[in-house]
Amino acid sequence: MKPQDLNNRAAGALMGAFIGDALGLGPHWYYNLADLRRDYGEWISDYTAPKPGRYHDGCKAGELSQAGYILKLVLQSLVTQGGYDEDDFCRRMDEDLFPRLDGTPVSGPGAYTSQSIREAWRRRVQGNLPWGQTAGHADTTEAIERTLAIAVRYALQPRRLATAVSSNAALTQCDDTVLSMTVAYGAVLALLVQGHVLDKHISAKLMRLVQSEDLPFHAVTRDDLQPPRPGDPDPPRAGRFASPDALLTPSYMAAAVEDPGIQIEPAWKVSLVYGMPCAIYHQLPAAYYLAARFAQDFESAVLHAVNGGGQNQARAILTGALVGAQVGLGGIPKRFLDGLEDSTALLRLAVELGGQVVQDDT
Template sequence: MPNKNIQDRAMGAIMGAFIGDALGLGPHWYYNLDELRNDYGDWIDGYTDPKPNRYHVGCKAGQLSQAGFILALTVRSLVDCGGYDQDDFCQRMDEELFPLLDGTPVCGPGGYTSQSIREAWRCRVQQKRPWGQTGSHADTTEAIERTLAIAVRYAFQPSQLAAAITDNTTLTQVDDTVVSMTVAYGAVLGLLVQGHALDTELSGKLMELVKNGALPFHAVTHDDLQPPRLGDPDPPRAGRFASPDALLTPSYMAAAVADPEIRIAPAWKVSIVYGMPCAIYHQLPAAYYLAARFHNDFESAVLHAINGGGQNQARAILTGALTGAQTGLSGIPQRFLDRLEGGAGLVKLAEDLASKVSVAS
């Protein structure tokens, strides 16, 4: 493994996500790339103000969106409690976020509230339902954007990582495929914080964790994806997820990077190859591809994520965390930290969480 210390990688993951979020604040959700280039030029290279009559209007360059607000809330809960405490997290959502919302999209911190959070607000505030009856079928990455902090905290405890991410995700999103892909992303990020590379070998390491019962995925194939033999018994289930396929995606993306006959050029066109929309199955392949291609170049990774348009904010959050975990905080250009509103406080928050990351269970 690389010699970078665990704390540097853990802080890099958290700050990479915050930076990706803030980079997306201005040019968020442009599905017409000509309009994006007209408003922001041929290449976005830093934080920008939202344009009038666009998303996040009224916010300023370098500020966080609501996704960043919720990520910070999650990190504070993890730090104050020493780990994942669902009651504490839910109380913070009830007391710190929901009073700022009214159930409409253009509202709240960052000037926009996502679908799953609006649904959770309705369940809690309007319908008075208990937490646990608040999840919707939104097929987005909104849970990843906060549970990535849980993945960092439990980077060396994959069973706890999977359980905590599952519990937190289902507070707002209940589709099993979405939950499994969210847990898979967390498992990938955990290995990167440990010091593994996002390469063609990573999925094999994840499958070993499935075989050992550490990750709750059910696999019916033998090693190297060989089919079961006649008369083989059905393998015991390790957990709730029917298929481990979400764990295979990152190494396929890394293989695409390594294959000289496959080239996405320029790299921001990853958004066209895998799709610009918000759904998790568009976002994850693009983030894995960019984080594998620019594993030692944080700036290129997040800026190509942003310049691809569409749901570029989520793409940049996910890419920023994966790449920041590989470069470490020490590999993130200082200008991104200096121009991030409240950056010093966020770095301290990331440091506090990183201090909780332990090799021991």
């Protein structure tokens, strides 16, 4: 693959995530869509500031939320260390984030701290526990929102990707299903950075990585999910995750896009089909659907993610990364880059990390 294309897709994934985060800052967590339309009109098309008394009150249009702030910490660590260094990441959390928190929801960068980070703060700061004993039971996407940078870094090294993503995610979330879905998202993103498309064939590519033991999921089926034959041995476990189902989800979402008998119109109503709440099992199907439907249309993908309401910020982060990887940095409208706070510094970090991915390919 051409180095410039690989770098372009890697940087596109990262900037797509930052843009999705900032787009969701203003209209975040409206579960009553009538209220969302009242406050922001029929269609949100750009960065907006939060309304007084709402989530992220006091932040400005184009700023990052705390999710974006933590993603930036991961990106800085990856760039300076040349790869994933858990000690360095944890040090940054201890020194750069935790001193700005107080354990309550309305605190810290972005004026809101998610459940999994609050729980980690309590264990680490109040409980004085070591990292590794800081995870809680949140069933949300916060781990994906930061480990997507790790997935980009190891886009050409699936084993290292799975090890690093699962290790980092386990610092704040301990549920094995959440961890498996987090690693699966990273594996999907890696294929898109390589140049694959999020279509109905992507899960077959992921399952081949399972069969080669490059991804740590257990599976007993043969190619194309065919049943095992009499006498076939139980395959050796490549890792901790008992089921490959998290790897199968994206192909089903892409197949729904391609099926003329299935219509979600307008596309923002994907939030109503798969659910508006924060849980990972609501967020991922919607993000996969939008990223498959608008594989070459970054603007439509992220704006439909935002206009669906509910936990639209996470939906836009996940969708933005997936589509940003498919269209590359050059496919992201300039106005989204121009309106993003600290865009120049973020772009420099994204391109530098993309350069590390290119080095893996040489």
